[in-house]
Amino acid sequence: MNTLQRRFFDFFAPGARRISFALTVTVVCFLFAFPVLWLILTSLRPQSGVYYVYRGLDFTLDSFVQVFANERLVQAFVNSAVIATLATIFSILVTVSSGYMLSRFRGPIASGWFGIIYALRCVPFVTWVLPLYFVEQRYGLYDSYVGLLLPHIAVHICFFSWLMKGFFDGIDPSMEQAALIDGCTRWGAFYRVALPSAVPAISALSVLSWLFSWNEFLFALILTGQHTPVITVVMAQFVSEMGMQWNLMAATAVLALVPAFLLTLFGQKYVIQGLKI
């Protein structure tokens, strides 16, 4: 459609383009939101009613009451929150310096480190989670907080170092060089000059890191047992080992969605500003 045609179209059908745009957006939003809406609907159904969701109008908050009464579930929520938060803090601490190094320096150490990171990022999780199970059992880390937390940090290192590097690449290093000339140490230049300018990237990666850890499943499945219940594993158990309790699974999932939703609601602005690749 050329400009003339478009003007013609707009003249006879004012708002037609806007209406079709709005319609498309609404349909796409509905499709994207549907599984979540369905999850919420299922969580509000009584135990027997989930099989007739498309008919009856029975709604109840009973599943949520049951979730809160379940000590193991509450424990799982606390565990997941603690691990996601600590994993976020530590993985940011570790990757901000690694990304800075990758961005500011050249030479065999920098390119070697980049090669290692890229290669390890490629390795499928199963390749190292299966043996990690034995390592953790031998050192008594299996089914403990630390045993789950440390792999959660390690898994972010490769990807986040890469993203941090991309962000530092976009920041002019002349300020740090000026600080070095003024007698600042290398650490001082990193800590006082580079770090404050990386705040957008740090906030972006914090949001992503927290979401990833909160929703992580495979590590928790293999590296935890009775003592360290984590929310994703407990939810999955509702529809396998403990029978088909769809309503309880859905209620737990809805509750698990709340913190993730709030974080995304307030954090999306920072993610979009801070992600430079």
Next chain:
Amino acid sequence: MQSKNTWRKMFGEQQRFMLMLIAPAMMLLILFQAIPIFIGGSASFRDWMLNDPKKTWVGLSQYTSVLSDPAFLKIVLPNTFIFMFASVIISLVIGLALALALNRPFRGQKLVQTILLLPLMVAPVIAAIMVRWMFNDQFGIVNVVLEALGGEGQPWLVQRWSAFSVIVLTDVWLWTPWFTLLLLAGLQSLPKEPFEAAAIDGTTAWRVFRHLTLPMLRPVIVVCIVIRSIDAFRTFDTVWALTGGGPARETELLSIYAYEQAFVFLDFAKGSAAAIIAALIILVVGLVLYRLLDRVRKMS
């Protein structure tokens, strides 16, 4: 003191600073990735059943047993590659369209953006369980809607290709927001001037997209493809919760295959061999993708 002196001699002040910056990350990677990979590699040459760990050296026989397994060659390997291509391409196209739509202001933009990011907030394993429920042949909403529209309900998850499509669909739903986010960030960091010039010239939207946006966005797009391809290749959660690799192991991916060998059939050595093979394949794929990325960077 001796060791400190050699340390000083070997590396200059700058090199020491560089190593210090990566030391914590390197330590974690060695302890929790490199050592386990090494142990897995060593196990893949042994006879190591979980219920009977003899740990005797058997050479390459685990590898030949995986590579001559018809299930591995005819189902798992093609599945993994088809899954990777389908999932990455579909979510790239949708993610790019959504990022373009979100990049211009309209009323309710913020709300739409939040809704489109919803899948990012849901745990993949929960999304998969939910999709399994929605596609249930007796009680699932999908069949109910189909029947209400006059169609016929399908037993989605008990046929190979329909089950496979549902898995791809779930993965696309889960990861499209990720493309949208990265591409939106890329779009917003593009310089404004060329677009203003194009607007003054009255260039059509399609030409602006084809000749301005797309070439300028190409590096970001390639990074997205590299990241997602690697992730798609090692997908576990979605398939595990949706079909468990079924019907009759027909939707298994490499990760599921390795996990099953080790924890279902208790053959840790064979599982490790499969995992090492998966790692080698993806390393080659990753290398090819990285060369592509490098070429695109140099072009623009």
